[in-house]
Structures are given as structure tokens and as C-alpha cells.
Amino acid sequence: MKTDTIAAIATAMSNSGIGIVRISGSEALSIIDQIFVMKNNKKISEMPTHTIHYGHIYDGKELIDEVMVLLMKEPKSYTKEDTIEIDCHGGVYVVKRVLETVLKYGARPAEPGEFTKRAFLNGRIDLSQAESVMDIIHSKNEFALKSSLSQLSGAVSDKVKEVRSKIIHEIAFIESALDDPEHVSIDGYGERLFVIVNEVISKIEVLLKNSDNGKFLKEGITTVIVGKPNAGKSSLLNTLVGEERAIVTDIAGTTRDVLEEQINLNGIILNVIDTAGIRETDDIVEKIGVDRAKKYLNNADLIIYVVDTSTSLDENDFEIMEMLKDRQAIILLNKSDLKPLTTASDILKYVDKKMIQISAKEQLGIDELENTIKEMFFQGEVSFNDEVYITNIRHKNSLQESIKSLHLVLKSIEDGMPEDFYSIDLMNAYEELGTIIGESVEDDLVNEIFSKFCTGK
Amino acid sequence: MNRNLLEETYDVAVVGAGHAGCEAALAAARLGLETIIFTVSVDSIALMPCNPNIGGSSKGHLVREIDALGGEMGKNIDKTFIQSKMLNKSKGPAVHSLRAQADKMNYTMEMRKTLQNTDHLTIRQAEVSEILTEEYKTEGVFEKRILGLRTYSGATYHCKAVILCTGTYLRARCLTGELITHTGPNGLQAANYLTDSLVENGIEMLRFKTGTPARIDKRSIDFSKMQEQKGDERVVPFSFTTNPEDVQIDQVSCWLTYTNEKTHEIIRNNLDRSPLYAGIIEGTGPRYCPSIEDKVVKFADKDRHQIFIEPEGLNTNEMYVGGMSSSLPEDVQHEMYRTLPGLENVKIVRNAYAIEYDCINPNQLYATLEFKKIKGLFAGGQFNGSSGYEEAACQGLMAGINASMEVLGREQVVLDRSQAYIGVLIDDLVTKENKEPYRMMTSRAEYRLLLRQDNADLRLSKIGYEIGLISKERYDWVCEKEVLIQKEMERVSEERIGANKEVQALLESYDSIPLNTGVTLAELIRRPELDYEKLAPIDKNRPELPYDVVEQVNINIKYDGYITRQIKLVENFKKLEKKRIPEDINYDEVPSLRIEARQKLKLYHPISIGQASRISGVSPADVSVLLVYMEQMKHTS
Known part of the structure; x- marks a missing residue:
């Protein structure tokens, strides 16, 4: 049976240990042959099944990583297809590069739950487990969708939309002319389109560059700082970032919105989100901030709860503590320089989490906080949303595919092909870009034709 | 009763x-x-x-x-x-x-x-x-x-x-x-x-x-103010059974004229009398054949619209005003049609109207x-x-x-x-x-x-x-045609053309780059400036073939790359089309479908996985879930 070939990172993306890239499908062997160089220069596809081999992964001439490759020929594999597993040594970055290389040589990013789906459809998984398979597919996809859309920055999604609308406009122009040749003429249009397509390609290339340096999707541990108004959340963020960013005043409720900063703690990337204080409020602007804070809290990998020990616990604190249960959290007893009205034992009555005495103002206890986070990460207590890395790779792949399609448009123009051929590859590019922002094609083209071009009897 | x-x-x-x-x-x-x-x-x-x-x-x-x-x-x-x-x-x-x-x-x-x-x-x-x-x-x-x-x-x-x-x-x-x-x-x-x-x-x-435009009296039209639109010199029949020689008849012309600012002004001034804009029309109209009032409102930046005057037959004086369908009152229709060059004195035979x-x-x-x-x-x-x-x-x-x-x-x-x-x-x-x-x-x-x-x-x-609607004889000819196309495609893919004087001269006459070494005939056909027929003089072993065979050979060779790509896409498409969804499937029993997908699937009852995947609101993940469920059903029933 011929299937397309899928690839994904099969392990959790943490900075510790090894990462595994898994490939499955009828081209798995030919792909690995192109990028894996063994010591004896033999082809791994010619080796016996269920053997493990040492060597290096190359993208062309560039060395990516020193790896072990596990070979499993069909049907004796999880998916019952030819399967390759690449054990990489390097950290997150290297695992990503290996996956990207695999994709470049012909695999496509696996959909969430797709390995399991294939295993099931190929009869590898017991029928009685069908329900759990369906559940895995469902939940992984929901999760991926959520993370993809929530992590994609507004600026990027605006750019993608802008490029897409340019492309669909050109397709609609071609199609309206083909549909109604006596009304709309496209003679000599190729030259104009050539310029436009080149502009679009360079715009996508900028996006592609950004996808590498983290501007595209935020990778890392999503850390949310919560606490009552004026508990010292903003001061803490400023201390961690090392610059005055949040507005710090003594008036309760000054951080109206949420603030985000990316912090690198010895290689562990934290996306720190400072939220408005949680408290019942009638102020509309602040209400929005508070709602958003609660939303961020739900999506957090790690919660830092700042308690103002110079005041007593109240309704707001109880509400926050309720939300901390079953979550990874650190409680900071702030303003330890002032006379305490609330103590660790007061809090312990409600929630049992790691507690640290700090004074954000005097910079006391900050080192201990950093060490605690590091410890939690390396012990695997907190990990981050892997899906973000995967989504990032998927997006990058889509950008590359769309550029490929646009180059085919340029080639069609250069070859002097008739105009109707241009729209085939323009449409492919449009579709690929749509996957980034979670939009399919549907009736976009027909709508564009009717709204922008006047045709008809 | x-x-x-x-x-x-x-x-x-x-x-x-x-x-x-x-x-x-x-x-x-x-x-x-x-x-x-x-x-x-x-x-x-x-x-x-x-x-x-x-x-x-x-x-x-x-x-x-x-x-x-x-x-x-x-x-x-x-x-x-x-x-x-x-x-x-x-x-x-x-x-x-x-x-x-x-x-x-x-x-x-x-x-x-x-x-x-x-x-x-x-x-x-x-x-x-x-x-x-x-x-x-x-x-x-x-x-x-x-x-x-x-x-x-x-x-x-x-x-x-x-x-x-x-x-x-x-x-x-x-x-x-x-x-x-x-x-x-x-x-x-x-x-x-x-x-x-x-x-x-x-x-x-x-x-x-x-909606439909008015029909106007041919005798009231001044054709000298319009552009004549003739038919093709060589007519191609629609039916594969029609002898092409039988359709080479004397043809009648259509005529092109344009609306202008005056036309648009009349329309704009009378929009309140249009049932469409007055809210009397309940039905949903097609966006692709807008009435002239729609065109004037939605494409306000266009200063003119093309209008085709087309004969309705040989035994009638009526002409169709293509591009000007309308539901405006007849007095406004009269006024607006008369602003068009050539229609200054036009007489309307039948009014334009909208129909619900x-x-x-x-x-x-x-x-x-x-x-x-x-x-x-x-x-x-x-x-x-x-x-x-x-x-x-x-x-x-x-x-x-x-x-x-x-x-x-x-x-x-x-x-x-x-x-x-x-x-x-x-x-x-x-x-x-x-x-x-x-x-x-x-x-x-x-x-x-x-x-x-x-x-x-x-x-x-x-x-x-x-x-049972096509005769054996007609079907046999199609089969024969298929074989002829296949054979000729194979021949032109193998036929070598040398870089001799005659060849270079022919290439030059079409502004085509001369040959350095020999190539196959197919490679020359693929050049945008050339085609199968143009290469006849240098194709010495060419068999006598009917035009419709030659046409297929030319297209298949010329656009080979694109056609092959689409054939590949079709293969993938067919795989999903072939996966039939059992008629008695109960979507309420399929776990893990999203609610929207479940509702849509129940409403449309698609016959195949392919069709299901085209329903808006059914995501790829829902399709995967469905596939897994069907596999389970197959083995347990």
C-alpha cells in the first residue's frame, strides 16, 4: 500500500536528554538514505530490519547532528509502515533542525495523532481500543488548534492574511477574465503578475526568517504571574527582565492589561505574563484585563502567585488559591521586608505549593526563585507546550511550500504558458498559507470574483 | 375533494x-x-x-x-x-x-x-x-x-x-x-x-x-453606432455526433455597445422604484448576473458597462439586451435603454423583469x-x-x-x-x-x-x-480513438528530430531557438511557440490521423507536466471517494466528533469520506475520527 510519508518529534521537547524524530510511510527509507551518513558509507535502507545504526544527519553539506538511527521495515513497526526513528543528542534546537531536514527531503508534518491513527487503520492496535484512539486524535487536534491560534502573534497573522488577500485577488482577476472573456481582458497580464508574485515571495521570505528567530510563535514555558492588585507582580517582572516595563505605582490596579516578556533562565525560555490583579471590579478597562488574566492562567505551564504578606488574605486570594490546585505553581511571599499579616502557615491551610520569601523591591529571594524554576524544569515537573514547536515547524513548512508554488507560477509565466495555468499554483500557495491561520479555501475565490469584478449577463 | x-x-x-x-x-x-x-x-x-x-x-x-x-x-x-x-x-x-x-x-x-x-x-x-x-x-x-x-x-x-x-x-x-x-x-x-x-x-x-433584460425591436436600433461581433469562421459543433461540415452555415452577428454616465444617473435617480432596493423582493439573487442597477451601485467606480445586443432568432425582430437585466419600472427602462449609443429610439417589445x-x-x-x-x-x-x-x-x-x-x-x-x-x-x-x-x-x-x-x-x-444511452458503434469509435491517441503519443515521444537545415529553418520561422543536437518530436511540441501541426513538414513518419486525435496528442504532450500533477492529485482524491460511509451509520455513536461536525454530518449524510471532508465544519481531525470508527464498525458488525 502506498501512503504519503509523515514525520514528527516523538519525545517531549525539553532541554534534557535526547529527542526522537519519527518518520513513517513508503518514502521513509529513501528520505533517510538522503540525509543519514553512516561510517562505512552504506545505505541504511539496505540494512536488516530492527537494527540500530550510528552516523550523522546532513542537510546537503551542512552537518546537523550526531545520531543513532533505528530502522524498522514494514510491517513490523508501530504503524505497520516503513518506520525510522532518529535519536538526536542535541537540545531542542537540533531536534527541530533534524525534523526540518526530514521534511525538506519529502516527508510532511504529521497531523496530531496521525501515527496512532495509522497504527490503528493498519491493524496494529486492537479494535477494542478504537475509542481511545479517536479520543487521542480529537484531543491532540483540539490542543494543537488552540495552541496554534493562541501562540500566533497578531502581527504575523495579519501579514499572512495580507499576502493571502493579494494572491486571491490575482486569482480572481484571472478567473473572472476566463469566465467572461468578452468583458475582461488579460492580455499582457503575465508581466504584471510576475512582478506581483516576486513581491509576495519576498514578503513570505521575511515571515520565514521570523519563524526561525522566535518572532513567529512563542516557544518556551508559559509562566503567568498572578496576585491581588498591588501585590508586587509588576515589580517582580521588572526584576526578572531587568528593565522598567510594567507601570509600577502604589495605586492598586495600575497594570490594566497583561504584559509579556521572554526571559532566558540559563537556557530555559520563560514567557512571563504579568496580569492585572485579580479582584472584583466594576471598572470596564480593568475588567477586561482581569478576564484575560484568568484566561492566561488556564493556559499557563507554570503559575507564580505573588502574595502581599503585609495585608491579610481576602476573597481575591481565596479565589486565586482555588485556581492553583492541581497546577504547577510557586507561591511568593512578597514584601518580606514589611511586617507580615499573612504567613506561610496561613496559606498552607488552603493550598500546598512551594513557597519562597522574597522582596521584589529589595531583590531578595530572586535567586532562589530562579533556582526553583530550573529545578522544576529539569525534574520534569514543568514542561512546556510541545505543540508550539511542532506548530512552528508546520507553519514553516507551509511557508516553504507556498514559496515553491509561487516559483512554479513564475516558471509558468517565463515558459509562456496561458494565463489559466497561473491560477493552479497561485491557488496552492493560497491554500498552504491558509493552514497557518487555520483558514481553508471554501468559497473564497467565488466570493472574491463576485465582489471585486463586475461580470455577468 | x-x-x-x-x-x-x-x-x-x-x-x-x-x-x-x-x-x-x-x-x-x-x-x-x-x-x-x-x-x-x-x-x-x-x-x-x-x-x-x-x-x-x-x-x-x-x-x-x-x-x-x-x-x-x-x-x-x-x-x-x-x-x-x-x-x-x-x-x-x-x-x-x-x-x-x-x-x-x-x-x-x-x-x-x-x-x-x-x-x-x-x-x-x-x-x-x-x-x-x-x-x-x-x-x-x-x-x-x-x-x-x-x-x-x-x-x-x-x-x-x-x-x-x-x-x-x-x-x-x-x-x-x-x-x-x-x-x-x-x-x-x-x-x-x-x-x-x-x-x-x-x-x-x-x-x-x-432576472432578465428587455427584448427590443431590431428595426428601432441604429447598428452603425455599435461594434459588430461575428461568429467564428470555422464552427465547431457541440455534439460529438454532428458532422462538422453540417454546421458551416451563414451566421448572424451580435452587437456591442456601452452604458454611460447618463444611463447610470437615471438608474441612481430611480433606485427607490426598484423592488430590489425597496425591499419588495424576498428571494436571493445570484451575484454573478447582477441587474444593471446592482452593477451601477456595487461598481460605482466603473464609468461604463459593456452591453451585447443579441438576436433571438431568424424569424423574430426581437433582440436581447445582454448585460442589462433589471426590475426597474417600464418608464425607467425606456429612459435608460435609450441612453445607449444605437438605442436612442429603441422600442421595447418585452420588458425586463425580476422573477422569484x-x-x-x-x-x-x-x-x-x-x-x-x-x-x-x-x-x-x-x-x-x-x-x-x-x-x-x-x-x-x-x-x-x-x-x-x-x-x-x-x-x-x-x-x-x-x-x-x-x-x-x-x-x-x-x-x-x-x-x-x-x-x-x-x-x-x-x-x-x-x-x-x-x-x-x-x-x-x-x-x-x-x-444504455450511447450506441455500441459510437462507443467503439471512442475506444479506437483512444488507441490512436496512445500510439501517436508514443511515436512522437520516440521520434528523433536531427539538427538539419530544414529543421533549423522551420524553427527559425517560428522564432524558436535552433537545435544543438537531436531532440524528440515531443520536446519540440512542448515549446510554447510550436505545436503538433506546425511541425508537420519536418515530421516525416507522421501517419494520417483525424483532427480530434491530433488535438488530443498535442494537448497531452504540450501540457504533460501539469496534467501529470493533476492526475496525481486525482489519485489521492479517489482514495477518499472510495471509502464509502455505511448508510446506517449513527453519528451520535461516534465518540470524539466535534459538535459542529456531528450536526453537519447528520444533516448531509455524505456517502463517502471524500464527500464528508468537503462539508464545511468537518475538520481533518473529524475525518480521522470517522475513519477509525468505520474501521471498528467493519470488524464488529
Whole structure:
């Protein structure tokens, strides 16, 4: 049976240990042959099944990583297809590069739950487990969708939309002319389109560059700082970032919105989100901030709860503590320089989490906080949303595919092909870009034709 | 209660004798079934109440496909056209499209003759007012099936299958400004009762709208102020059975003129008298054929619009004003038409008008065009929410074929999106949300490079032959043609052309780069500036071949790369189409489907995984879940 070939990172993306890239499908062997160089220069596809081999992964001439490759020929594999597993040594970055290389040589990013789906459809998984398979597919996809859309920055999604609308406009122009040749003429249009397509390609290339340096999707541990108004959340963020960013005043409720900063703690990337204080409020602007804070809290990998020990616990604190249960959290007893009205034992009555005495103002206890986070990460207590890395790779792949399609448009123009051929590859590019922002094609083209071009009897 | 005792029995009954009804009835009768076709007026069989053309971009494809399956439209227009053009000739072969001006009266007459001379076919002038159904129990569940029809006069017709092709006649209402008449097109009688009976049977109705421009008197037109639009010098017939020599006739011209600022001003000043803008129109109109008032409002930046003046036939003075459909009052119509160069003194014969009518939400149909809820009840044409003569005809043909297959106990025929424009059209209708009258467009066909008008016979004759609407003789020729094409493609791929003087001279004459070494003939054909025919002088071993074989060889070689890519896409598409969803699937029992997907799947009841994946609101993850569930079902049942 011929299937397309899928690839994904099969392990959790943490900075510790090894990462595994898994490939499955009828081209798995030919792909690995192109990028894996063994010591004896033999082809791994010619080796016996269920053997493990040492060597290096190359993208062309560039060395990516020193790896072990596990070979499993069909049907004796999880998916019952030819399967390759690449054990990489390097950290997150290297695992990503290996996956990207695999994709470049012909695999496509696996959909969430797709390995399991294939295993099931190929009869590898017991029928009685069908329900759990369906559940895995469902939940992984929901999760991926959520993370993809929530992590994609507004600026990027605006750019993608802008490029897409340019492309669909050109397709609609071609199609309206083909549909109604006596009304709309496209003679000599190729030259104009050539310029436009080149502009679009360079715009996508900028996006592609950004996808590498983290501007595209935020990778890392999503850390949310919560606490009552004026508990010292903003001061803490400023201390961690090392610059005055949040507005710090003594008036309760000054951080109206949420603030985000990316912090690198010895290689562990934290996306720190400072939220408005949680408290019942009638102020509309602040209400929005508070709602958003609660939303961020739900999506957090790690919660830092700042308690103002110079005041007593109240309704707001109880509400926050309720939300901390079953979550990874650190409680900071702030303003330890002032006379305490609330103590660790007061809090312990409600929630049992790691507690640290700090004074954000005097910079006391900050080192201990950093060490605690590091410890939690390396012990695997907190990990981050892997899906973000995967989504990032998927997006990058889509950008590359769309550029490929646009180059085919340029080639069609250069070859002097008739105009109707241009729209085939323009449409492919449009579709690929749509996957980034979670939009399919549907009736976009027909709508564009009717709204922008006047045709008809 | 009507006490009419007239009772008759037929195999198949067709309601409506427009373009859909005619094809449906002919298909059923030709397959040997006793068929009756109802019309409110026998004089309006295959009437063309709007534009006087058959074909056009993508619609020409439909006519070719109808012909390849054994339908009548192509043959009928070949007998009655008065001008013909191949559109988009300078573009790729996928978008070449035939369009002919018809002699409307003659078109109607010829189709009527064909119907009258077909065995097993009865024509009956009567208004059908009721469908007769019954509930029956099968495998423990109650289902509904068709029993027959009743006419307004009370007569009962028992039959095994009914095909509804009521076009724009159901509760039709015509609007010209403030003037509203409760008639069908051209002042014909509307059908006011059938809707109630359909609703009683649980069918969901929609209300759509369309419009037509005025017809004007030829003698009142000054053609010297317009540009003449002639037909092609060499006419290509629509039907694969028509001898090309028979269609080389004297053609009639169309004429081009333009609206201007004055026209637009009159329209803008009278918008309050347009039923569309006054909110009187209830139906949803098509965006692709906007009325002139729509064009002026929506495209305010355009200072003129093209208007085509087209003859309606050889025995009438009437001319069609293409591009200026309207529902403005007749005094405004007079004023606005008279602003156009050449129409300063024009006399209107028939007013422009908008028409509203009842149709169905086509998501109630299977891709066979049978109602999901009523066995034996089929539907085709504008009744299904489409628009256009060709769109109607092809649905009528497929509904006629499938009703017949059901009566005969044979397997039904569904064309998929990779086989035909007809497949794309019907799949769109039954799978996608349809908010306006649906018109075919080449951009709706994702595999359009393969679905060309020139290869419709190669794509579909086999199916037409298996159905029984294409003769053995005709099918044998298509098979022979296939072999000839294959052989010649192999030959040109192997034939070496050396870099000799004669070759270089020929290349030079077409501004083509001279050869360094020998190449195959196929490589030269692929050059944009060359083609199969141009290379004849240097192709010494070329066999004598018919033109339609040569055409296929040229296209297949020239666009080989693109065609191969689309064939690959089709292979993937077919895989999902082949995965049939069991009819008795209960979507409430499929765990992990998202709510929206579950609702949509229950509503549409797709027949295949492929169709399910095209329903908006069904995500790839839902499709995966469905696949897993089906696998489980297969093993546990």
C-alpha cells in the first residue's frame, strides 16, 4: 500500500536528554538514505530490519547532528509502515533542525495523532481500543488548534492574511477574465503578475526568517504571574527582565492589561505574563484585563502567585488559591521586608505549593526563585507546550511550500504558458498559507470574483 | 375533494418540460421505461426565457458532457444555432469553451419534435399539484416512498419514480418596478399548489430570484453606432455526433455597445422604484448576473458597462439586451435603454423583469439527485437551486438516468469531481451551503486540466454506453480513438528530430531557438511557440490521423507536466471517494466528533469520506475520527 510519508518529534521537547524524530510511510527509507551518513558509507535502507545504526544527519553539506538511527521495515513497526526513528543528542534546537531536514527531503508534518491513527487503520492496535484512539486524535487536534491560534502573534497573522488577500485577488482577476472573456481582458497580464508574485515571495521570505528567530510563535514555558492588585507582580517582572516595563505605582490596579516578556533562565525560555490583579471590579478597562488574566492562567505551564504578606488574605486570594490546585505553581511571599499579616502557615491551610520569601523591591529571594524554576524544569515537573514547536515547524513548512508554488507560477509565466495555468499554483500557495491561520479555501475565490469584478449577463 | 376518476400508470413521471425535464424524460424513455412528462404549456417545451445562448465558459463543457453521456442538448443546439464562437481560444485548452446563439423558437420546436418522436414518451399539458407518497416499514424503520402524482384537475398518475424539474415556476412572481404579476417566465402560468404538497412531505423550500433584460425591436436600433461581433469562421459543433461540415452555415452577428454616465444617473435617480432596493423582493439573487442597477451601485467606480445586443432568432425582430437585466419600472427602462449609443429610439417589445420562485435546499438530495427522505423522488434543474440552461439540463439527465436505474433495479450513477463538470456541479449542490442560484464556473473544477471540453467523449462515453444511452458503434469509435491517441503519443515521444537545415529553418520561422543536437518530436511540441501541426513538414513518419486525435496528442504532450500533477492529485482524491460511509451509520455513536461536525454530518449524510471532508465544519481531525470508527464498525458488525 502506498501512503504519503509523515514525520514528527516523538519525545517531549525539553532541554534534557535526547529527542526522537519519527518518520513513517513508503518514502521513509529513501528520505533517510538522503540525509543519514553512516561510517562505512552504506545505505541504511539496505540494512536488516530492527537494527540500530550510528552516523550523522546532513542537510546537503551542512552537518546537523550526531545520531543513532533505528530502522524498522514494514510491517513490523508501530504503524505497520516503513518506520525510522532518529535519536538526536542535541537540545531542542537540533531536534527541530533534524525534523526540518526530514521534511525538506519529502516527508510532511504529521497531523496530531496521525501515527496512532495509522497504527490503528493498519491493524496494529486492537479494535477494542478504537475509542481511545479517536479520543487521542480529537484531543491532540483540539490542543494543537488552540495552541496554534493562541501562540500566533497578531502581527504575523495579519501579514499572512495580507499576502493571502493579494494572491486571491490575482486569482480572481484571472478567473473572472476566463469566465467572461468578452468583458475582461488579460492580455499582457503575465508581466504584471510576475512582478506581483516576486513581491509576495519576498514578503513570505521575511515571515520565514521570523519563524526561525522566535518572532513567529512563542516557544518556551508559559509562566503567568498572578496576585491581588498591588501585590508586587509588576515589580517582580521588572526584576526578572531587568528593565522598567510594567507601570509600577502604589495605586492598586495600575497594570490594566497583561504584559509579556521572554526571559532566558540559563537556557530555559520563560514567557512571563504579568496580569492585572485579580479582584472584583466594576471598572470596564480593568475588567477586561482581569478576564484575560484568568484566561492566561488556564493556559499557563507554570503559575507564580505573588502574595502581599503585609495585608491579610481576602476573597481575591481565596479565589486565586482555588485556581492553583492541581497546577504547577510557586507561591511568593512578597514584601518580606514589611511586617507580615499573612504567613506561610496561613496559606498552607488552603493550598500546598512551594513557597519562597522574597522582596521584589529589595531583590531578595530572586535567586532562589530562579533556582526553583530550573529545578522544576529539569525534574520534569514543568514542561512546556510541545505543540508550539511542532506548530512552528508546520507553519514553516507551509511557508516553504507556498514559496515553491509561487516559483512554479513564475516558471509558468517565463515558459509562456496561458494565463489559466497561473491560477493552479497561485491557488496552492493560497491554500498552504491558509493552514497557518487555520483558514481553508471554501468559497473564497467565488466570493472574491463576485465582489471585486463586475461580470455577468 | 376532487372526484376525478382518470387514473393512469407509468414507470417514470417528469414534472416540467424545460431543459432539465426534457433530458430527464428522454433518458428514461430511451432506456425503455414508460415515461410521462408534464408541462403547463406544450408550446413552452425547452423554452429559453432568458439569454439566447447555449454554452459559454464552463457551460460549454457541460453541454459536451451531456452529449457524451447520450443527452440531447448538444444535438439540439447544433440544429438550431445562428452564431457560434469558441471562447478563450488564446488561453489553455482547459478553458476553451463553445458558445452558440440559438434561434430560440427553432430550439424549442426541434426539442419538441424530438420528444414527440421518442417511443415510450407521453407529453401531457397539466399542472401537477400533489406528490403521492406512502410510509412503509423496512428493516424495522419507517421510510417514505413515492407512489405517483395528482394534477390540479384531479387525475392520478401512478408511477415508480418522479422527477421534479419545475424550474422557476413554483409560486412564481414577476416584478417590473411597482408592477407585480403572479406568473412564471414570459407571462406563462405559475404552479401555485405543488409547494404545499412538498412541504407537507417534509421538504425544505428556499426562495430564489433571478432576472432578465428587455427584448427590443431590431428595426428601432441604429447598428452603425455599435461594434459588430461575428461568429467564428470555422464552427465547431457541440455534439460529438454532428458532422462538422453540417454546421458551416451563414451566421448572424451580435452587437456591442456601452452604458454611460447618463444611463447610470437615471438608474441612481430611480433606485427607490426598484423592488430590489425597496425591499419588495424576498428571494436571493445570484451575484454573478447582477441587474444593471446592482452593477451601477456595487461598481460605482466603473464609468461604463459593456452591453451585447443579441438576436433571438431568424424569424423574430426581437433582440436581447445582454448585460442589462433589471426590475426597474417600464418608464425607467425606456429612459435608460435609450441612453445607449444605437438605442436612442429603441422600442421595447418585452420588458425586463425580476422573477422569484420556490426551489429546494439541495442538501436534501443524494448525489444521485434522489431525495434522502423520499425513495423514488428525484429532482433536477433550477428547482435544485441552480441557474442556467446547461446546469439544468445536465442535472435533468442525471436525475433521469438514476430514476431509471432505480426502476430497473440497476446500480445508480454518480460522477465524481475528477470525472466531469457535472460531478463538480452536483457535488457542490449537495455538499456545500448554497445561498444563491448556483452557476458553473471553470474555477470550481479543481481538476479542470483533465476535464476539458475536447475530451468529454473520452471521459464519459464508456459510462454513457454502460447506461444504455450511447450506441455500441459510437462507443467503439471512442475506444479506437483512444488507441490512436496512445500510439501517436508514443511515436512522437520516440521520434528523433536531427539538427538539419530544414529543421533549423522551420524553427527559425517560428522564432524558436535552433537545435544543438537531436531532440524528440515531443520536446519540440512542448515549446510554447510550436505545436503538433506546425511541425508537420519536418515530421516525416507522421501517419494520417483525424483532427480530434491530433488535438488530443498535442494537448497531452504540450501540457504533460501539469496534467501529470493533476492526475496525481486525482489519485489521492479517489482514495477518499472510495471509502464509502455505511448508510446506517449513527453519528451520535461516534465518540470524539466535534459538535459542529456531528450536526453537519447528520444533516448531509455524505456517502463517502471524500464527500464528508468537503462539508464545511468537518475538520481533518473529524475525518480521522470517522475513519477509525468505520474501521471498528467493519470488524464488529
